[in-house]
Amino acid sequence: MHVTHGKLRSVIALPMLGIAIKYPTLPSIGHILAVLTEDIRVVLETAFQRRTENLVFPFTTAIFANWHEYTFYKRTRNPFLHPTLFSLLGIINVQPLAVPLSRDAGKHIYEALWALTTRDRTRKLLSLDVHHFFHGENFCTDQGMLRILDYSSKATQLVIRDLGDRLLNVKIE
Ligand SMILES: Nc1ncnc2c1ncn2[C@@H]1O[C@H](COP(=O)(O)OP(=O)(O)OP(=O)(O)O)[C@@H](O)[C@H]1O
């Protein structure tokens, strides 16, 4: 069993079952203590609102990310998407286990997607979400064809919608 920690979500690989389970990354005890003890004066001044936001906000964002990923897959069944098979209201998502590409593959992926279109809106969305597309680990391949593992963000979903069938021809060596 192997666990990968993303910024928002963590992924447990279960090779025996051939699946990957995504769930919100839980804050470590160290992180909770650091957040709660950081600058007690500020905590007291702003009452505990800001601190609770720091702990609760990433967790709820991750649940929404999981949910948006699931509903986008369910709604579109777009073959460029690595499938999301199941979601327990965003608390956990299940995808088939994949082998993420290397971080370095991201530059090539970004350039390949950029070359698929000359449309201003799509290129703007690509540049707004550049970190996401540059991050090769957000992608895998299926029989040499590029597929995306992480498609929870609205900008990513709009790029995928804009590029449509053209995405199915992107090959990664
Ligand atoms: N189906 C899968 N099979 C195997 N590994 C996966 C799968 N889906 C995601 N991963 C790995 O787990 C990492 C985190 O997943 P994902 O990118 O979906 O979460 P995230 O919270 O959006 O992370 P980040 O913000 O760091 O991109 C991915 O970068 C990838 O390496």
Ligand SMILES: [Mg+2]
């Ligand atoms: Mg990711």
